[in-house]
Amino acid sequence: MDAKTAAFSLVLVQLCVAVTMTGAFYATRDERCTKYWATSGVLTGIGILFVLLNGGASNYLLLTLGNSAFVAGMVTQWWGIQAFYGSPRSRFGWSILAAFVIAYALVLFNGASIIYRNALFSATAGWIYLLCLMAIWRQRYGSVSFGRTLTLGALALLVAAMAARLTGVAFGLQEFVVSPAKTSGLGVIVVYFAPLIGLLLFSSGLLMLYFEKLVHIKHHLATHDELTELLNRRALVAGGERELELAGRTGQPLAVAYLDIDHFKKINDSLGHENGDSVLVEMARVLKEACRGTDLVGRYGGEEFCMVLPGIDHEGAEAFGKRLLEAIRNHRFPSQTRVTASIGFAIHTGAQPFQTWTQMMGQADKALYEAKDGGRDQLRIAPDLGSMGSNRLKRVK
Numbered sequence: 285m286d287a288k289t290a291a292f293s294l295v296l297v298q299l300c301v302a303v304t305m306t307g308a309f310y311a312t313r314d315e316r317c318t319k320y321w322a323t324s325g326v327l328t329g330i331g332i333l334f335v336l337l338n339g340g341a342s343n344y345l346l347l348t349l350g351n352s353a354f355v356a357g358m359v360t361q362w363w364g365i366q367a368f369y370g371s372p373r374s375r376f377g378w379s380i381l382a383a384f385v386i387a388y389a390l391v392l393f394n395g396a397s398i399i400y401r402n403a404l405f406s407a408t409a410g411w412i413y414l415l416c417l418m419a420i421w422r423q424r425y426g427s428v429s430f431g432r433t434l435t436l437g438a439l440a441l442l443v444a445a446m447a448a449r450l451t452g453v454a455f456g457l458q459e460f461v462v463s464p465a466k467t468s469g470l471g472v473i474v475v476y477f478a479p480l481i482g483l484l485l486f487s488s489g490l491l492m493l494y495f496e497k498l499v500h501i502k503h504h505l506a507t508h509d510e511l512t513e514l515l516n517r518r519a520l521v522a523g524g525e526r527e528l529e530l531a532g533r534t535g536q537p538l539a540v541a542y543l544d545i546d547h548f549k550k551i552n553d554s555l556g557h558e559n560g561d562s563v564l565v566e567m568a569r570v571l572k573e574a575c576r577g578t579d580l581v582g583r584y585g586g587e588e589f590c591m592v593l594p595g596i597d598h599e600g601a602e603a604f605g606k607r608l609l610e611a612i613r614n615h616r617f618p619s620q621t622r623v624t625a626s627i628g629f630a631i632h633t634g635a636q637p638f639q640t641w642t643q644m645m646g647q648a649d650k651a652l653y654e655a656k657d658g659g660r661d662q663l664r665i666a667p668d669l670g671s672m673g674s675n676r677l678k679r680v681k
């Protein structure tokens with residue numbers, strides 16, 4: 285492909301990216317990151333307009349405005365990445381832009397050769413792309429995701445292209461100078477193709493990152509309790525069923541702990557619903573701390589929590605339960621409230637297996653009822669309970 289066609293393709297790709305980024309904003313108006321990316325698209329569009337209006341001539345004003353708009357677009361894209369990760373906007377962006385505008389205008393009005401303008405633009409663009417790359421690299425979120433890999437790869441290509449261009453320009457190589465008539469061979473690749481592919485993949489990577497984040501949020505909302513951030517009932521039941529099936533196959537014991545805060549209604553009545561909520565959040569923290577990473581901890585409803593403990597047998601459950609009750613008793617909850625809880629355990633073993641999760645939770649519920657009946661702040665373990673008629677079953681909320 286000749287240099288003019290390549291240059292035209294790069295402009296078209298920049299325009300398409302600008303339209304896509306602006307379009308993404310209309311679909312996500314409340315998002316700060318897409319607002320920045322859309323602004324970046326608009327600025328790039330303005331830059332293209334000025335360059336086209338200049339039409340290969342040397343209109344100082346149009347050239348300065350056009351190139352400044354491109355740089356402003358890149359800075360805004362960097363700010364968008366910072367917003368995406370919840371970081372504050374770096375004020376350094378303004379300094380980069382101001383320094384570029386002043387330096388570019390000086391170079392241009394001093395009648396310096398196009399080589400110096402190219403060097404200045406390549407150095408600035410390369411620097412901003414490097415800042416974008418570092419902003420993404422530093423974040424651990426989605427560390428092995430396709431979107432992150434794609435974006436980092438695209439930015440590495442853009443930085444490499446700008447560095448190659450800068451090197452070429454520094455050595456006065458004509459083919460690295462943006463002037464389609466003179467550029468050919470390697471110059472076309474470095475000056476047009478690499479930025480074209482880099483920009484295309486960069487913008488696709490950003491949208492992919494955003495898409496991955498949306499999917500993550502959707503999954504988190506569907507599986508976690510909003511108040512305590514523990515698993516919600518649905519996710520816990522699904523996880524519990526899986527663990528029960530696994531225990532059936534491996535022959536490993538499995539314990540389920542069903543915990544209910546004692547007299548929670550009184551806590552609500554005396555301290556107010558908001559403080560009651562804080563007690564629930566704090567209780568979630570205590571439970572999380574008491575459990576292993578492989579255990580499932582969830583809020584089953586209201587002031588009831590459930591823990592699925594793989595590999596825990598009767599003795600293990602008793603030791604865990606006692607430790608947990610003591611931890612709750614000694615914990616300083618908000619408003620200095622003294623909080624206790626009751627726990628009912630059901631243990632699945634090879635000798636006494638449960639066929640279904642419902643059966644197992646039914647037994648844990650009976651055990652919990654017994655613990656409440658026995659005076660609260662204690663634990664009971666099924667199936668070592670005395671016979672309990674169905675009329676004694678506590679209703680599971």
Ligand SMILES: Nc1nc2c(ncn2[C@@H]2O[C@H](COP(=O)(O)OP(=O)(O)OP(=O)(O)O)[C@@H](O)[C@H]2O)c(=O)[nH]1
Nearest residue numbers: 544545546547548549550552557558560561586587
């Ligand atoms: N603050 C707050 N309260 C809740 C929430 N969900 C349920 N509750 C309250 O939890 C209380 C549960 O009361 P009960 O079922 O009588 O149980 P209890 O007072 O803990 O008594 P025992 O379980 O018998 O020890 C009710 O007052 C509910 O309004 C919640 O999300 N936040």
